[in-house]
Amino acid sequence: MSNPSTTPMPATLADLVHRLDQARLTGTREEGEEVGTVSTRRYTDPAHWQQEQASLFGQWPIVAAHSSELSKESALPFDALGVPIVLTRAADGRARAFLNVCRHRGMTLVRAGGPEPAKAKPCKALVCPYHAWTYELDGRLRHRLHAQTFEGFDPATLNLVELPCDEAGGLIFVKRTRGEAFSAAAFLQGLDAHLHWMGLPGMTVFRKVDRVYAANWKLTVDAFLEGYHIRVLHRETIYPFFADAYTVNLHAGPHQDSLVARRAAFEAFSPPPDRYALCKLATPTQLVFPNTFLIWHPDYVSLIGMFSPAVDQVRWVHTMLIPPDRTGEDWNAHWEKTFQLIEQTVFQQEDIATAVAIQRGLTSGANTDFHLGRLEHGVLRFHRGIDDAIGGTLVPAGGGACSG
Ligand code: FES
Ligand SMILES: [Fe+2]
Known part of the structure; x- marks a missing residue:
C-alpha cells in the first residue's frame, strides 16, 4: 500500500499518537478538567443565530x-x-x-x-x-x-x-465579507501540517451530497466532538470497530484534532509510519473551526461542511475524498458500498437523525441547558470558541480584517 506521507509525522501529531498509546497502555481515558453546560437557547434563538452569521460565517475563513x-x-x-x-x-x-x-x-x-x-x-x-x-x-x-x-x-x-480566498492543506477557504487577504496556512495554526502529512491535498472527489436537515448546525458539530456516544448510538454500525470513548484531542487555536481510538489499537500498537497505519489505530477527526470536519475512515476521508441557512436548519455538505491511486471502475463498487454505510446509515440515520430529534425536543422546554461531562470537553471548547468569536476576543489567525 502506498505511503501518502513523504515527511516525518508532525511533532504535534506524533505527540497525540503517543498520548493514545499511553491511554491504551494504562487503560485511562483522557478527560477534560471540568464539566460544563451550554444553554439550549444557542440552538433556537434567532438573535444568537444573527450573531453567528455576522461574526463566524461573515468574518471567518x-x-x-x-x-x-x-x-x-x-x-x-x-x-x-x-x-x-x-x-x-x-x-x-x-x-x-x-x-x-x-x-x-x-x-x-x-x-x-x-x-x-x-x-x-x-x-x-x-x-x-x-x-x-x-x-x-x-x-x-x-x-x-x-x-x-x-x-x-x-x-x-x-x-x-x-x-478574500486562500488555499492550504488541500482546502479552499473563502470569506463572505470583502476585506484584506488572509493566510489559510496561518489560519490553520499547525493543522495544515497534519493535513499535508495525511495526504489531503492529493485526494480526489468520489461523491458529494448537499442536503438541508431540520437541526441547528451546532447540533451536528457537537456530534463529532465527542466519542462518548459511539458505544450507544452507533452500537450496531461502527461501535464494533471502536474502543469505548478513548479519544485524545489537541487544540490548535479554536481548531481541534482528535484521535478516536479503534479496537485495533488495543490489540497491536506500533508507531504508525503513514496515514493508513494511523487510521487502523484510530479515526483522526479534525474540526476546522467553526463548521468543517475532516473524518479519516480507514481508506478515505469525509470532508463535511455544516452550514446554517436558518436557526433550525443545517446544510450538510459531505464530500467523500478518496486516494488518487484508488480511482477508476475497479474501485467504484467498493467506494459506493462504503459511502452507503457511512453517509446513509451512520451519518443520516444515526448522527443527523439524532440532531433532528434534539432540535424537535428543544421546543418542549425540557432543558434550559445541556450538561456536558468530562468526556465531552471538545464540545464545551467549541461553544466557548463561538462565544469568544461573537464577543470579539477570538479572531481568526492569519490576518485579513473584513471591511464590511
Ligand atoms: S450581461 Fe450580465 S446582467 Fe447583463
Ligand atoms: Fe456519531
Whole structure:
C-alpha cells in the first residue's frame, strides 16, 4: 500500500499518537478538567443565530471546497454562506473567489445547474447568460456586447467583486465579507501540517451530497466532538470497530484534532509510519473551526461542511475524498458500498437523525441547558470558541480584517 506521507509525522501529531498509546497502555481515558453546560437557547434563538452569521460565517475563513474540486481554468459556484459566490482557478493556478453576480444588471454568472451538488465547470472566462458580459477568471471585465452603447461607464470599475480566498492543506477557504487577504496556512495554526502529512491535498472527489436537515448546525458539530456516544448510538454500525470513548484531542487555536481510538489499537500498537497505519489505530477527526470536519475512515476521508441557512436548519455538505491511486471502475463498487454505510446509515440515520430529534425536543422546554461531562470537553471548547468569536476576543489567525 502506498505511503501518502513523504515527511516525518508532525511533532504535534506524533505527540497525540503517543498520548493514545499511553491511554491504551494504562487503560485511562483522557478527560477534560471540568464539566460544563451550554444553554439550549444557542440552538433556537434567532438573535444568537444573527450573531453567528455576522461574526463566524461573515468574518471567518470558511472551507468552500477541496482543492481538487477546482481544476485550472474552471469555475465552481458556492452558495452555502447565503450569498452567491463563485470560485475560480485561472491558468496561474491561484484559487480566487468573487460574488457570483454580474456587474451589468446582477445576473448570476455561473449557475449550479440542477439539484445535484455543484461541480466546477471548465471555462476560460465567465460569460453572463443574460447579455454576455464576459469576465476573465481573475475577475477583470473583458468584454461587453455593444460596448460603444455604454459611454461614460468606466469598465475598470466594473470588474467582479472579489472576496478574500486562500488555499492550504488541500482546502479552499473563502470569506463572505470583502476585506484584506488572509493566510489559510496561518489560519490553520499547525493543522495544515497534519493535513499535508495525511495526504489531503492529493485526494480526489468520489461523491458529494448537499442536503438541508431540520437541526441547528451546532447540533451536528457537537456530534463529532465527542466519542462518548459511539458505544450507544452507533452500537450496531461502527461501535464494533471502536474502543469505548478513548479519544485524545489537541487544540490548535479554536481548531481541534482528535484521535478516536479503534479496537485495533488495543490489540497491536506500533508507531504508525503513514496515514493508513494511523487510521487502523484510530479515526483522526479534525474540526476546522467553526463548521468543517475532516473524518479519516480507514481508506478515505469525509470532508463535511455544516452550514446554517436558518436557526433550525443545517446544510450538510459531505464530500467523500478518496486516494488518487484508488480511482477508476475497479474501485467504484467498493467506494459506493462504503459511502452507503457511512453517509446513509451512520451519518443520516444515526448522527443527523439524532440532531433532528434534539432540535424537535428543544421546543418542549425540557432543558434550559445541556450538561456536558468530562468526556465531552471538545464540545464545551467549541461553544466557548463561538462565544469568544461573537464577543470579539477570538479572531481568526492569519490576518485579513473584513471591511464590511
Ligand atoms: S446582467 Fe450580465 S450581461 Fe447583463
Ligand atoms: Fe456519531
